[in-house]
Amino acid sequence: MDEFLLRALAGGLLVAAISAPLGCLVVWQRMAWFGSTLSHAALLGIALGFLLGLDLKLSILLMSVAMTVLLLLMQRFPDIGSDTVLGILAHGSLAIGLIAISLIPSLRIDLMAYLFGDILTITWSDIGWILAGSVVVMVTLARIWNPLLSSIVHADLASVDGHQRGRLQFVFLMLLSVAVAVSMQVVGLLLVVSLLVIPAATARGYATSPERMVFLALLVAVVSVVLGLVVSYLLDTPTGPSIVAASTLLFALATISRTLRQGTA
């Protein structure tokens, strides 16, 4: 196997591994739109990264954190719906990001590579970053898993047990920011959310416990990454979209099979 394929596989599998638990948490809390906002804002992060000479993953991470804080601050205005706030932040930052990139004359960047991912050009150093991000996400998630789940099930009940939902939620959003930053190269900013949401949604119908849903989502994500890479390699299709298309296909198959099962039951 070519080494670049091996690198792509390593990066893709790491992203799949963190996408599964985070994606389930996104789905359970109906936060897909929030993930989209982070990924749109990441383009502004890229522009700022170029301007300030920062590492792009770091600048994306900083921008995601800034968006999270901004969103939490905007919750002081409940008369602007939170989905509306997300829409404003997502598209406002996307627009400003696109303008900023067009204004940097010396910069000839391939926007497509950021929007749709460029997993085949991934370097071992990139994989090091993804690995570091994955470890942070996994270790932190493992530590807060039960309290976080408990606060999602019933915030007051968890609060009586001493688990503050607000604090747990903030940690979760930070982890999501890390995931967006490290997934960018694999599936691209426009498709980051799909790798979070689609495997989780595929798993739901076959899961009876939260952990089983995470495990099944992980399987779906891994198969999607492998399938997407193979198809992309053989047919020379863009890799990020191929991975997402593969997971969409798995979702469709799972849903059809559920429907048939219910029909015969």
Next chain:
Amino acid sequence: MSVEAPAIAGMTGDALLSLRDVHVTRGGRSILKDISLDLAAGEIITVIGPNGAGKSTLIKAALGIIDPDSGTVTRHGDPVIGYVPQSIALDPTLPLTVRRFLALAGEGNERAWKSALDRVGAGPLLEASMHDISGGEMRRVLLARALLRNPAVLILDEPTAGVDITGQGALYRLIQEIRTDLHCAVLLVSHDLHVVMAATDRVLCLNQHVCCSGAPDQIREHPEYLAIFGRQASAEIGIYRHHHDHHHDLHGDVCEHDHLPESHSHHG
């Protein structure tokens, strides 16, 4: 009838949980004022009141979920608190069995979960999905979760809302049994006047302030209680009340209030 000022519901002395002069305001509007309450081991206090009386807010203040704007909520000797919320609006995207839900509490093991479920008469539900159980079953599962940590104080929000009349009686009997077994203090909020009157030691009638409080028999005759629950209460008196033709001079700590708002000034 002697007056206790400020009116404090419940016995003092061996109180596990005390509220003193608790005020809660939201958006400039007063939701709770001057609430004082002592909850002692082995005692069941029921909070009744019309919609918007601040019942849920009182529960949240007692639980420490919200901080009062003034006044204090004190836990004496750090008692273990068991909370039974009204219900759980579980998102359908989240798969959860009763077993996993109980495990989430972070207490006990398989055997503890089973025995807690058996205790509340929900033994067969261990493997059931939380999405598939009825309102009454949900209440029992929530109660079982609270029991996992052997609470010294049990706080229940509308434990019988949405449960049919037979189920209501059964749930109240269960709460009484648990009180006896654990010798825990119980604070509960309820709408079901008649069952409350039959199954509680003290009643606290709440309408933002404490209208009146005391033993069920005393509350029943209190003008403020009748003003709030008038028709409903009098319709049920004939069935549930055993008649008295004397006054309750012996229980002097109840049914008087020294700063009544205008709207409640129709004392006889």
